[in-house]
Amino acid sequence: MINDSPHxxxxxxxxxxxxxxxxxxxxxxxxxxPSASPAETEQLVKNVxxxxxxxxxxxxxxxxxxxxxxxxxxxxxxxxxxRLAEQEEVKGGSVVRKPAQSQPSLIRPIRKYPDNxxxxxxxxxxxxxxxxxxxR
Numbered sequence: 001m002i003n004d005s006p007h008x009x010x011x012x013x014x015x016x017x018x019x020x021x022x023x024x025x026x027x028x029x030x031x032x033x034p035s036a037s038p039a040e041t042e043q044l045v046k047n048v049x050x051x052x053x054x055x056x057x058x059x060x061x062x063x064x065x066x067x068x069x070x071x072x073x074x075x076x077x078x079x080x081x082x083r084l085a086e087q088e089e090v091k092g093g094s095v096v097r098k099p100a101q102s103q104p105s106l107i108r109p110i111r112k113y114p115d116n117x118x119x120x121x122x123x124x125x126x127x128x129x130x131x132x133x134x135x136r
Contacts (some may be wrong), residue, residue: 009085015095018084025061027075030084030093038067044089045072052083 017027035041045065049072053059060076073096074084084090 009090012085012093012095014081016078016085024077025075026071026078027096028081028083028085028093029071029073029096030090032070032072032089034070035092041067041070042063048084048087048089049074052080052087055081056083123133 012028016026032041032044035044042065045063045067049060049063057078058077058080060074060080062075063072065072074081078082081095085093
């Protein structure tokens, strides 16, 4: 069940107000009160996003509804997401944090085996190792 708590909605608003400038998009998930049918949920998502878009004069970049669980995801500027969170139909939600754009962690190369290994075991695919099948 959706937690219809004012604390959850306030936490969502606080997280949205802490997002970067309006020239960047952010993503948030919003929860609605459960409705009678998935079709009603889809219509409600459409109505809420259209109403907020008309108020601000710009729309979201992406909207994806999950009608069976009364949830929708919106990618838009933070101001539009904040206005969506303030709507009466929205009962709660969360901000989707994207990982920082950084270099992918690379796997360090394996050290070459020394010529005179003490306690080192060569892998089975090592060409220097004779196969037990070749002696047959």
